[in-house]
Amino acid sequence: MGKALIIGCGGVASVAIHKCCQNSEAFEEICIASRTLSKCDKLKAALENKTKTKISTAQVDANDVEALVALIDAQKPDVVLNLALPYQDISIMEACLRTKTHYVDTANYEPEDTAKFEYKWQWAYREAFEKAGICALLGSGFDPGVTGVFSAYALKHHFDEIEYIDILDCNGGDHGYPFATNFNPEINIREVSANGSYWENGHWVETKPMEIKREYDFQGVGKKDMYLLHHEELESLALNIPGIKRIRFFMTFGQSYLNHLKCLEDVGMTSIEPIEFEGQKIVPLQFLKAVLPDPASLGPRTVGKTNIGCIFRGKKDGKDKTYYLYNICDHQECYREVGSQAISYTTGVPAMIGAMLVMQGVWNKAGVHNIEEFDPDPFMDALNRWGLPWQEDFDPVLVD
Template sequence: MAKALIIGAGGVAQVVVHKCCQNPDVFEEICIASRTKSKCDALKEKLDGGKTKIQTAQVDADKTEEVIELIKQFGPDIVINVALPYQDLTIMDACLATGVDYLDTANYEPLDTAKFEYKWQWAYRERFEKAGITALLGSGFDPGVTGVFCAYAQKHYFDEIHTIDILDANGGDHGYPFATNFNPEINIREITANGRYWEKGEFVETPPLSIKKVYDFEGIGEKDIYLLYHEELESLALNIKGIQKIRFWMTFSQNYLTHLKVLENVGMTSIEPIVYEGREIVPLQFLKALLPDPASLGPRTKGKTNIGCVIQGVKDGQPRTYYVYNMCDHQEAYKEVGSQAISYTTGVPAVIGAMMILKGLWKKPGVFNIEEFDPDPFMEQLNKQGLPWHESFEPVLLD
């Protein structure tokens, strides 16, 4: 049994805390830490009294020294980072300084640059290896489970994988004219950036949301999907042998895109600071303050998500197509953990990734992306922890 420090107290952290408490045989004790301690205390109050002991703490994850001090006080076996991507490096530095394993769900992103790259975290490989500790990057759903899906397909069904299409569909309806299902700042930065896909050894860049298709998703129906850049493309391009093309697609309604376009046109999605009445503000951060908190969407969101990978390649000299996916119901997720499916599909894989490290199944020194480990025990836990997966050898193809 082990101790886990959970940094963050939003919708994803709520799922992580619930799932740790559902697995007391692995998580004997947890500490929930955030800049706002009252959020941590509220989570503790909900779940106190079970087999997993819960502590709370205040920490500013932008300050490495504060994280180091907290790690020294609590003595965790692993740090589960479900704070903001801007804080990945300070938390990794704290883990290095204290010799503790690290896990996150999204790659580092500089506060002043809308750029999704692993280079900053991959630069830690040698230091983590020398320290004898593990850093598991991107143990959410995408990135995360989608990488495990690809590794599973590579291990069991293909000699060579040639193309991967990652399809992320949210069929949920929260009733608001415009809201984002996870951190608005991260979400809008992601969508308004140029699209990119990987083909024949290099990235091809496209204008934002300029490539659109329609896909018929089980449990949701036909949806418009748009090509985006997503960080797992960068690691999968390195770790899946024989790969020739990888794309990432996400669903958006016309209503959502119209609101986004208007906000973009008037400058509200900008990350460049402006001076307003003598104070410097970042428009996107101000917009975030105006929009509904994603954590508040849980009780009012209905419908399902469907996220998976359509994979094409060769087995025994013959072409093969494989589709592996998960469907998650927003209301069922909320009933179980008090968060909607977007948070659920990110938080559950974070806990499974931590279990893999704590059980020694994925424990080796260095910095790793999720597809670099044996997918089988992770896939087994998805079925046990509330994210069952389905597979098909006759999917609808995009091209």
């Protein structure tokens, strides 16, 4: 048994907290900390009579390293699970380093003033974490996260060498709004409106936003248009999967979403450059976030399924082989279980699993590591146990 300090109280954090409370055997105690204490207290009140897990709450500014250090010193957790914003990864890592506490997150660091997410800032902590004898597990969500575990599992059990990986992220859910984002609007729109890229033959190939489009028939969802994006796990998988020739990431979008996004871009509402308005500086994208539906409110009205997975091509015993690992998740089933739609669920469950494996010492490697660097088997077993069962296809339709 152990104790986790969970920083953040949004949609993904709520799912992870629900799953920790279901898993009282591992999580004897949790502390929920956020800038808004009332959100933490509300979640505690909803859960504490339904679990053996002891729940406490705290108020903290995740940008304030000294406040984080004081909180960690007071709580003495076995692991800190960072489910705050990607902008806050470095401050939380710094606090974990100072207190010699294990660290887990779901998304890599992104500077607030630059729409660019990459691992270099977090990888810079490798030596310091190793010397401190503590583990930082990066990217324990679904993508990144499960996609990395799937890659490690495929390499361990099905391939001698993986040459091609296509990561396909399909959300077949319908929430009824003309335009809304399924996770933090600011992060979502920054990600989608950035240039795309993929890894091929040892270097990055950059594309214009939404330049490359494919149609794919997803099990449980049907035919969907998907678009090539840059995504952070491409960067770590390119390093950690030997012999890789190409890795691409595709995500599905409906035409209504794309039409609204194009219009918002055209009028400057997706910009992260501050503008002057009635004597105040405002960031258009942050204002847009304030007027869009809160992703946490989408749960009761979202119907349909997600299908997220990886198609692998490579060699086994000298012969060509293809293999598809994926998960199908139902929005309404997630809502009935934890009060959330499947986008938050598919990230929150792996966050709990990663924190559990680090906390229990099953994954115990000092330094800063991406998820595919660990033995995938205990994580794959936990996915089946905790609500994200995976499926296999040994003759998948390939993406051209």
